[in-house]
Amino acid sequence: MSSTKQTIAFIGLGIMGRPMAINLVKAGFDVVGFNLEPAAIEAVAAAGGRGAGNIAEAVKGADVIAVMVPDSPDVELVLTGEDGVFDNAREGALVIDFSTILPDVSRRMAEVGAARGLRVLDAPVSGGEAGAIEGSLSIMVGGTAEDFALGAPVFDAVGATIVHVGPSGSGQTVKAANQLIVAGNIELLAEAIVFLEAHHVDTEAAVKVLGGGLAGSTVLQRKAGNMLSRNFAPGFRIALHHKDMGIVTNAAREAGVVIPLGAAVAQLIASLNAQGHGGLDHSALFKSVEELSGRAGESHTS
CATH class of the missing domain: 1.10.1040.10 (N-(1-d-carboxylethyl)-l-norvaline Dehydrogenase; domain 2)
Incomplete structure (x- = not known):
């Protein structure tokens, strides 16, 4: 898929998420960002992306949904909470969770997502803020090989070392x-x-x-x-x-x-x-x- 035709909803625009979203904008994706702090959304919009007022608005129609939030409960809330990602993503959409969370939670989220016709990858990153800004993150990805290949253009825009390490949960391990x-x-x-x-x-x-x-x-x-x-x-x-x-x-x-x-x-x-x-x-x-x-x-x- 050409990056110029893909819309990415990016949920979580903190120290890591914001520069990652901006690098996706630079790579030619149509990025719709959402964060609890409006200033972070404004930063992505200023870089050429778009902002959304809530998760549902960000996710609807997106080809890819990227998530970068602090902990397992946050991921569960964003993905499975009322009016969250799973309630609003179109069938067949690719969900990439860049957060660092418990492996068993990643496996469960992948199972719940698959039951709703969604492709879910756990893709935690390493490299810190500097790596996020530079687009040189190391990304360890868990999920199917087919879904990993589908996410390649997204990973290439934010990382330098990108490896499929096994089934769901493996990235977190x-x-x-x-x-x-x-x-x-x-x-x-x-x-x-x-x-x-x-x-x-x-x-x-x-x-x-x-x-x-x-x-x-x-x-x-x-x-x-x-x-x-x-x-x-x-x-x-x-x-x-x-x-x-x-x-x-x-x-x-x-x-x-x-x-x-x-x-x-x-x-x-x-x-x-x-x-x-x-x-x-x-x-x-x-x-x-x-x-x-x-x-x-x-x-x-x-």
Whole structure:
């Protein structure tokens, strides 16, 4: 299908959803956005899309319905709630859920959608706000191969690494593994920077050379700067990673898999969230390491 002939309803225009919707506009899709905050709808309209006053208005007649909301209950409400997506989508429409939620909820939503003649994919993303803006997200997709192929033009407009990982729910399982790895990387990066600063090393130089070796990672490239500058403006909020680590730990327990390091990091994230830091970027794990080391508030000049 040509992107110029497709209408996409995009539900959820937050930190991730808004730039994704705008990239779909840039790719030539007719994008109709809906969000609880009108300013987000206005931003998409200003970029060349259209706004809707509610989910029903956004969804009617759409070829594809994209969803990007915070948690499992939000997805269930958007899809199956009164006057939601499933009540208003045309038969045969493709529903792509970009949210990160429980795998069993994704499987159930796919079953309910299929019973109504809809194609449903779970397609959580990784790459944070920067990846959403750049259109370089990693997208792990669960669902049928046929539906995955149907969604290719949409995925290509917002992502760079797009992989079909199995049946419904598989995308969410892979995303859980992704969030486990990311959390561990951020925590170890935070520990390394606090360690380097304690020894009065030129931390910017140290981060540069570490990034060129085996310790290098996307996490180091994108999050070290936040830690060095103590700027934790949200790209991906602690509250959301706290939710994701709950998904990881629950899924690991169900599978009988032990994740000792992951469990420890999950508790550190939970601690930050409980202290009221849920709105900060997940690189704020650095704050916990500083405090545990008794170094919070110290000068950090090289």
